[in-house]
Amino acid sequence: MTQVKSALVTGASRGIGFGVALRLAQEGIQTAIVGRDGRRIEQASKKITDITGTQTLAIVGDVAIYSDCLSAVDAVVKKFGAIDVLVPNAGIGIIGSIAESDPADWAMMMETNYLGTAHIVKAALPVMQKQGSGDVIAIVSAGGTKGYPEWSGYCASKWAVMGFMDSFAQEVIAQGIRVSTLCPGGVDTAFWDDLNKDINRAGSEGRSKLMSPADVAEMVMLQVNLPRNVMLKNALFFPTTEWH
Numbered sequence: 001m002t003q004v005k006s007a008l009v010t011g012a013s014r015g016i017g018f019g020v021a022l023r024l025a026q027e028g029i030q031t032a033i034v035g036r037d038g039r040r041i042e043q044a045s046k047k048i049t050d051i052t053g054t055q056t057l058a059i060v061g062d063v064a065i066y067s068d069c070l071s072a073v074d075a076v077v078k079k080f081g082a083i084d085v086l087v088p089n090a091g092i093g094i095i096g097s098i099a100e101s102d103p104a105d106w107a108m109m110m111e112t113n114y115l116g117t118a119h120i121v122k123a124a125l126p127v128m129q130k131q132g133s134g135d136v137i138a139i140v141s142a143g144g145t146k147g148y149p150e151w152s153g154y155c156a157s158k159w160a161v162m163g164f165m166d167s168f169a170q171e172v173i174a175q176g177i178r179v180s181t182l183c184p185g186g187v188d189t190a191f192w193d194d195l196n197k198d199i200n201r202a203g204s205e206g207r208s209k210l211m212s213p214a215d216v217a218e219m220v221m222l223q224v225n226l227p228r229n230v231m232l233k234n235a236l237f238f239p240t241t242e243w244h
């Protein structure tokens with residue numbers, strides 16, 4: 001059983017973030033969740049508390065806005081007193097060939113996927129430094145390890161996260177803070193409903209063949225439960241119906 005007491009997960013009103021927050025709460029970890037839609041994040045928080053009996057904090061915020069991230073961290077520290085685990089997860093996907101893409105969509109993905117991660121990391125860093133411990137486990141993507149046709153803007157935003165986290169990990173490794181990047185392949189979430197294109201994913205036989213948010217949560221727990229002197233730098237993992 002883990003000694004971890006509290007966690008903060010961004011983009012957790014549904015999908016991977018919700019699955020990760022639920023699993024953390026099932027381990028008895030008080031978990032704060034962030035999302036832009038107030039009704040959705042409140043409902044998610046209530047659901048987690050109802051299922052697990054663990055106290056959950058819903059925070060309305062947009063990770064693309066740095067002041068929202070500072071406020072979120074403040075709220076968690078006031079409520080739970082610490083942030084032992086931070087999971088920057090909030091992300092969006094807009095795809096298309098470079099020829100047909102709108103540069104405004106590239107900017108939006110950089111703001112949410114890359115800056116959203118950088119903002120919450122910077123906001124939570126002083127808290128973890130004061131604690132002298134913490135785990136930052138970013139949900140990136142297989143798209144952070146290579147490029148895919150039609151996914152240029154998305155992959156670029158995820159590669160930006162990888163570069164940021166690699167530098168960050170080395171800055172804080174001697175301070176008791178472990179930094180991991182998780183790079184999942186396909187996960188069955190509403191991300192695919194909201195995607196601007198109906199795509200046939202190469203190597204995938206459909207949504208039912210993808211991983212579940214619970215599978216990603218399992219990887220988060222793997223890092224959380226490792227002995228404190230050991231860390232998982234990066235994990236690329238995917239369903240057995242894919243190859244990356």
Ligand SMILES: NC(=O)c1ccc[n+]([C@@H]2O[C@H](COP(=O)([O-])OP(=O)(O)OC[C@H]3O[C@@H](n4cnc5c(N)ncnc54)[C@H](OP(=O)(O)O)[C@@H]3O)[C@@H](O)[C@H]2O)c1
Nearest residue numbers: 011013014015016036037062063090091141186187189191
């Ligand atoms: N699904 C996959 O196959 C897959 C694979 C690899 C990696 N990923 C990555 O995993 C992460 C989660 O994906 P998912 O599939 O769970 O997506 P999802 O089902 O679309 O959920 C995204 C969550 O993020 C929140 N969100 C979006 N923009 C936000 C912002 N600016 N500030 C705060 N919250 C925000 C959404 O709530 P609101 O809209 O209310 O803010 C929602 O709760 C993303 O980073 C994605 O790139 C997904």
